[in-house]
Amino acid sequence: MFTLRRERRITRTHAVLWTLILTSTVADVLLTMVGLSLGYREGNAVVAALLGEFGAAGLWxxxxxxxxxxxxxxxVLSDRDAAVFLALFAAVTVxxxxxxxxxxxx
Structure with missing residues (x-):
């Protein structure tokens, strides 16, 4: 078989985007938990199904x-493509x- 091995250095842009993603993901989880405790329903059907089946562990x-x-x-992406990939995910999460x-x- 083969091993895909590529050394990835984190660029400054990537570090900023990862920080934004991780921070906003934690905020998303916290706000979701607050909303659920106040009686709101989860808007994402996949997450709602996992919440129904596994509780908070489904969200995690x-x-x-x-x-x-x-x-x-x-x-696996180039520096530029990885930055775009992370930025799009960050934009959705924020x-x-x-x-x-x-x-x-x-």
Whole structure:
């Protein structure tokens, strides 16, 4: 068989995007938990199904799977493409957090 091995150095842009992704992911989980405790329903059908089946562990499972997907993509893409990949994920996650914050507090 073969081994795909590529050394990945984290660029400054990647570091900023990873920080944004991890921070917004934690905020997303916290806001989701608050919303659920206040009686709101999860809007993502996949997450809702996993929450129904596994409780909060289902939410963490989805987030963990997303992080694995991100790390895999970041590892194999070029620096430029990896930055775009991370930026798109960050934009979606920040958008979800903003939406949830407005829904809960605004």
């Amino acid at each position: 499972l989805v987030k963990f799977a997303a992080m694995l997907w991100l790390v895999a993509g970041w590892t 958008g979800v957090v903003a939406y949830n914050a407005v829904l809960l507090f605004g």
